[in-house]
Amino acid sequence: xxxxxxxxxxxxxxxxxxxxLSCTYDTSENNYYLFWYKQxxxxxxxxxxxxxxxxxxxATENRFSVNFQKAAKSFSLKISDSQLGDTAxxxxxxxxxxxxxxxxxxxxxxxxxxP
Amino acid sequence: GAVVSQHPSWVICKSGxxxxxxxxxxxxxxxxxxxxxxxxxxxxxxxxxxxxxxxATYEQGxxxxxxxxxxxxxxxxxxxxxxxxxxxxxxxxxxxxxxxxEQYFGPGTRLTVT
Numbered sequence: 001x002x003x004x005x006x007x008x009x010x011x012x013x014x015x016x017x018x019x020x021l022s023c024t025y026d027t028s029e030n031n032y033y034l035f036w037y038k039q040x041x042x043x044x045x046x047x048x049x050x051x052x053x054x055x056x057x058x059a060t061e062n063r064f065s066v067n068f069q070k071a072a073k074s075f076s077l078k079i080s081d082s083q084l085g086d087t088a089x090x091x092x093x094x095x096x097x098x099x100x101x102x103x104x105x106x107x108x109x110x111x112x113x114x115p
Numbered sequence: 116g117a118v119v120s121q122h123p124s125w126v127i128c129k130s131g132x133x134x135x136x137x138x139x140x141x142x143x144x145x146x147x148x149x150x151x152x153x154x155x156x157x158x159x160x161x162x163x164x165x166x167x168x169x170x171a172t173y174e175q176g177x178x179x180x181x182x183x184x185x186x187x188x189x190x191x192x193x194x195x196x197x198x199x200x201x202x203x204x205x206x207x208x209x210x211x212x213x214x215x216x217e218q219y220f221g222p223g224t225r226l227t228v229t
Contacts (some may be wrong), residue, residue: 012146016165032216033217035216035217037220042222043153043206043219044222045210045220046220047219048220050217062223084205092157095216096161101147101164101212101216102149102161102164103149103160103161107157107158108157108158110156
């Protein structure tokens with residue numbers, strides 16, 4: 001079974017600073033997808049970024065980027081120039097098993113941006 | 116982007132009654148939908164996978180007779196909590212899946228059973 005681990009339950013940074021959230025996973029697959037989702041206080045789950053394992057280039061979406069280390073099975077999320085609106089729970093997600101589209105979510109990191 | 120709606124957003128019901136939650140994909144067809152339950156300050160717990168036109172697949176420990184799921188069309192899945200009890204109070208979230216494993220989430224339903 002695939003597992004996803006987020007080792008930072010809570011983090012806080014000053015506005016405009018850069019913060020990195022960590023995620024590790026375990027799989028025997030070679031080609032797969034990885035996701036970071038954000039859940040703000042509204043509780044609406046929002047896709048932040050996705051990474052395809054066969055791509056060596058790290059995914060980037062504006063201020064959000066990932067550091068994907070396939071061999072180490074690490075998938076960290078970097079938020080640059082953090083904004084108050086980035087305050088949220090962040091979940092790393094990974095396919096539970098391949099063929100049925102299910103995702104396994106990490107336990108989440110609660111990120112607070114301090115004004 | 117893909118939009119998933121969920122209704123109602125908030126419901127209070129009395130113990131012993133049933134509550135139905137609807138999940139709709141508004142601008143695309145979803146062959147697979149997922150139902151999650153989320154306790155405060157915790158991660159999402161998958162309850163079941165719903166496929167259009169077939170029976171839902173429930174995760175271990177989820178009572179299928181209590182949480183009835185129907186996926187009658189490519190745009191609608193429903194979750195009915197039957198004979199609700201206070202311990203069923205929770206936040207329920209649906210999502211629509213894609214072949215690339217990306218999921219689009221509804222805004223969630225807060226259920227309170229009194």
